[in-house]
Amino acid sequence: MQNLNIYASRLVSKEEPFAPGHRACIGCGEALAVRLAAKAFGPNTIVVNATGCMEIVASQYPYTSWQLPWIHTLFENSAAVASGIEAGLKAQMRKGTLPQEDINVVAIAGDGATLDIGLQALSGAMERGHNFLYLCFDNEAYMNTGIQRSSATPFGAATTTSPAGKVHAGQLSWKKNMPEIAVAHGIPYVATACPSYPFDLIEKVKKGLAVKGPAYIQIMSVCPTGWRCDTDISILLGRLAVETGVFPLYEVENGRYKMSMEPQKLKSLQEYTKLQRRFRHLKPETLAQIEARVVEEYENLVEKAK
């Protein structure tokens, strides 16, 4: 990734398929992540969007922020809709009713739409081997409905359905390891990315599109509204998520793990959590407990990538 930084900025497309002019909150990391990913799509792309922030901020009739063919149908079915589009294009091209060409089919969805309600549809689509790219924009909660917990919400984080109270302190379960679930489907490409590392993100989206078959990328997307953080630190927080080991960047090509970024030494978890009021209620013991688990999982991952 280091080498990439030197020249990649010049290679990045100036096109903005996800156009300026949408109604995301100030500092929204998810909107930035979508914009960067869209730069990698190219014009021959159809986008399927699950219900969630990115659908709402980009599609109020009669406006759209998309310069690409775009469809939204429901919260939990973007992988299944993408399956149908891929099948529909394939059949028509084979029968000669559509000209033969490479058309990318990309499904985009939040963590709720992916790890929770849409997991079955995603699993089915990955298992059937449709040629499509699935991007999960992970802001660690259901933000569009007003910050409710999802199975991507980290342990201890306060949301409106995992509030910090006298008895319970925020989210009571550990973040579901979705990339690992995708890997278990034996698909050709799985990766994690974060808009704080834009060239890496763009490169991974391109890779995901290039493989034949399903590709899955989980993209850490800071949400100032839901994380209760300042609106000008989204990039910083994304970096800290990577540098603390909370959200390691890696890719899995045909089952082979590779770290994309290996900090010399992980930063302390507190550097990350202290900037977000969703963690402010946590006691030092709990933070230590979380940190121990983060480090352990990170080391396991590094071991796999060896």
Next chain:
Amino acid sequence: MGRRIGIEVSIALADAVKLANADVIAAYPITPQTHIVEHLAELVAEGELDAEYVPVESEHSALSACLGSSAAGARTFTATAGQGLELMHEVLYVASGMRLPIVMAVANRALSSPLSVWGDHSDAMAVRDTGWIQVFTENGQEVVDQIICAFKIAEDHNVLLPIMVHLDGFHLSHVIEPIEMPEESDVCEFLPPIHSPLTLHPSKPVAMGDFAPPVVFTEAKWAQEQAMSGVKKTIIQVWDEYAQKFGRSYHPVECYKCEGAKTLLFTMGSFSETAMSAVDSLRAKGVDIGLIRLRLWRPFPFEEFRAAVKGVKTLLVLDRSISSGGPGGPVASELKAALYNEADKPAVVSFIGGLGGRDITVDGFEQLITDGMRIAASGTDKEYEMIGVRE
């Protein structure tokens, strides 16, 4: 001229989908629909039908995949029943709201619980208001004919709405009948290739499924509703064309021995044929009875229905589902609503029967008619009669 063969209705239905040259089939098994998607899988595996067969992991995804393929401009088919249709419920509204011409066969089945794989119309009634065109079929021949017509109706540019072809689970789906299968070349002439006016393609980017704030939602629904209210005209046109080409004619409402009858029995689906035998037998005994059968359930053919019951004193309605805690028979209550403003309206006697696969024989229908006439004469304070309950 087609070939007349003895064939299971589900298999014939799948063959009709092949004749229609579908591009994409999304498939998820559920009794009593399974033979349809199984046979389609065989046709695709044998190379007899060039289609993408998408063996999805649930009915929710089956219809979702149909949304995608139809939005991409492909001719799209799926089939389901009972719980499967319920699992699709959320997606049904999207298909009609997006004006996607998907064709779906529904082998009607009761809804759990208790678990029942057998037939009634509960599944159809539960999706009554989803904005799909809905046609009820009576026999295997009609199933084949209506599937072919369904593609032509749904894909017509004045329509562009999804359509369900209902066939009674087991009572129709699993019987072997003599059916005339149309020739492929004739179907080709009758059914032009699909050409959707707006599709997802990079050559002309469009946004589908935006969210609509209150200032436009009503207008969107109104536009959809106007399309729906114009649909009947196209349906009748397509059925007329079909009659000209294939010699079998279909109408939204059909009457059997109704001339001068003061009492009419009202049915939908495959029981209509059994009911005809009961009408024959009672007519032979001098009973003044006729049968009125509804083929087009949505959009409801108000004019044809009102015309068919003009001058009739009593309408005996058989419902194969129940609107629990409500007026009993959903069909009967719709008929009452359709007649409410008429000057000389018939009395409606509502019967519920044939639930969860319970058979109603010719004798059963004779009994129903006799009871109905007696109730109509003496009056009743009951909303409906439940027939065949064993004490």
